[in-house]
Amino acid sequence: MKNLRTIEQCCSPLLQEPIEPAEAVQLATAFKVLGDPARLRILSLIAAGSAGEMCVCEMVGPLGLSQPTVSHHLKVLHEAGLLRREKRGTWAFYAVVPERVEALRDALSVTAAVPA
Amino acid sequence: MKNLRTIEQCCSPLLQEPIEPAEAVQLATAFKVLGDPARLRILSLIAAGSAGEMCVCEMVGPLGLSQPTVSHHLKVLHEAGLLRREKRGTWAFYAVVPERVEALRDALSVTAAVPA
DNA sequence: ATAGTCCATCGACGGATGTCAATATATGGA
DNA sequence: TCCATATATTGACATCCGTCGATGGACTAT
Numbered sequence: 001m002k003n004l005r006t007i008e009q010c011c012s013p014l015l016q017e018p019i020e021p022a023e024a025v026q027l028a029t030a031f032k033v034l035g036d037p038a039r040l041r042i043l044s045l046i047a048a049g050s051a052g053e054m055c056v057c058e059m060v061g062p063l064g065l066s067q068p069t070v071s072h073h074l075k076v077l078h079e080a081g082l083l084r085r086e087k088r089g090t091w092a093f094y095a096v097v098p099e100r101v102e103a104l105r106d107a108l109s110v111t112a113a114v115p116a
Numbered sequence: 117m118k119n120l121r122t123i124e125q126c127c128s129p130l131l132q133e134p135i136e137p138a139e140a141v142q143l144a145t146a147f148k149v150l151g152d153p154a155r156l157r158i159l160s161l162i163a164a165g166s167a168g169e170m171c172v173c174e175m176v177g178p179l180g181l182s183q184p185t186v187s188h189h190l191k192v193l194h195e196a197g198l199l200r201r202e203k204r205g206t207w208a209f210y211a212v213v214p215e216r217v218e219a220l221r222d223a224l225s226v227t228a229a230v231p232a
Numbered sequence: 233a234t235a236g237t238c239c240a241t242c243g244a245c246g247g248a249t250g251t252c253a254a255t256a257t258a259t260g261g262a
Numbered sequence: 263t264c265c266a267t268a269t270a271t272t273g274a275c276a277t278c279c280g281t282c283g284a285t286g287g288a289c290t291a292t
Contacts, residue, residue: 014156015163024153035148037140047131066252090259090268098226108221110214185281187240206238206289
């Protein structure tokens, strides 16, 4: 698990221009993070919730996984830049970083993107 | 490697509605396919090429991988519905299935999608 | 028929990954 | 200070995955 901080510049649309080997590694690393059911459920759990954020203790039950396992997945998602972490008291609250998800989404664009 | 044929109905936007555990498995299986540099490069190589399709012998060189390895990745991409295969003579031509890529792209939508 | 080319499959190997129990760390309250 | 709660880390385990060499199967041309 390296190079997770430098994925920021990634995600040119791989179906439109030939992708560089190095960029392929970056993108693949990001998609690999999404390639686990537990992590997708964590993202959905947080994003579809009403608060926009969620503490770890609220996730363990619904996910049906042990607390260390949930903590592990949260770390992976956080290091991939997909989750923001805020510690308040003993609790750790996690929120989705939408721009990060959008960036990965844009990499899968088939037609040219509309400028913002 | 199972359930690769039934991913067709997948991909409701996971950040907007809570995702079902079974659907999370389907989606994760699909993203896992994208979570490899070689497979991303294969998709890009074919899609960014001028013909829209490419035979295996044209990929081995640029990818710098052995022919069995390339064949393995092509199989994975094909079973995931991301590549279409057509055999002509001794050659096997592969083409990207854009709708499949779009479907995965839509799963990462943050805002509601515009109906076609 | 024989040889050659293209592609897929098999078997094996090393490394990565998801999971949990046990433990550590930190924060807040009695 | 001491205990309880919340989270992170460690260590271990089984499984999965990417890779290659060797082989097999199909088609073409000579």
